[in-house]
Amino acid sequence: MWTTAQLAYLAGIIDGEGTFYIGSKRRTINGFIHYNSRVYVVNTNLKIINWLVDNFGGLKYVRKATNKFRQRYEWILDRTKISSVVTAIFPYLIIKKKHAEVMLSFRKSFDDNVSKRTTSEEVRNLRFQLAESMKHLNHRGIP
Numbered sequence: 001m002w003t004t005a006q007l008a009y010l011a012g013i014i015d016g017e018g019t020f021y022i023g024s025k026r027r028t029i030n031g032f033i034h035y036n037s038r039v040y041v042v043n044t045n046l047k048i049i050n051w052l053v054d055n056f057g058g059l060k061y062v063r064k065a066t067n068k069f070r071q072r073y074e075w076i077l078d079r080t081k082i083s084s085v086v087t088a089i090f091p092y093l094i095i096k097k098k099h100a101e102v103m104l105s106f107r108k109s110f111d112d113n114v115s116k117r118t119t120s121e122e123v124r125n126l127r128f129q130l131a132e133s134m135k136h137l138n139h140r141g142i143p
Contacts, residue, residue: 002088006055010085011092013048017041020086020099022106022134032119035127037106039077039086049073056085083107099137106130 014020021038042063043049052075053060059078065071077085086100086107093100109123109130 002055007089008092010052010056011089011094013041013052014039014089015093015095017043018096019138020096020103020134021138022103022131024128024131032124033128035106035131037079037082037103039082039103041075042072043075044070044072046073049075057081079107083111099134102130102133102137106134 018039018041021040022035023037024033024035041049041052049060052058057078058081059076061074061076063069063072063074083104086103090097090100090104106127109126
């Protein structure tokens with residue numbers, strides 16, 4: 001699996017350059033809200049992004065330079081790996097430990113619901129609350 005050094009390094013990268021994200025959009029079918037979750041890192045150093053992909057999987061994207069920004073690279077962790085990777089790095093996180101707790105609770109709501117064809121109102125409410133918590137944690141600027 002992963003070494004302690006790899007996990008600690010990833011935690012440091014995520015604490016400094018990473019984002020835990022829970023997004024939503026209203027579905028047209030049945031009016032339910034559809035959620036997605038991501039852990040991602042954006043950096044101008046391709047070597048770091050390649051290291052993340054090589055060691056933890058996920059996807060790599062290249063964003064071209066603009067007048068305002070240098071060329072940047074993005075690593076997005078596949079949602080199927082979020083729970084295992086975030087659980088593994090959790091002890092090493094400092095700044096984004098609360099973000100990780102919210103993300104793990106959010107992903108657990110899918111794991112626990114995997115055999116059901118429908119999602120209960122209780123689970124939908126939990127996901128909404130967790131998405132709002134993440135939005136609050138990610139808010140920048142003056143509170």
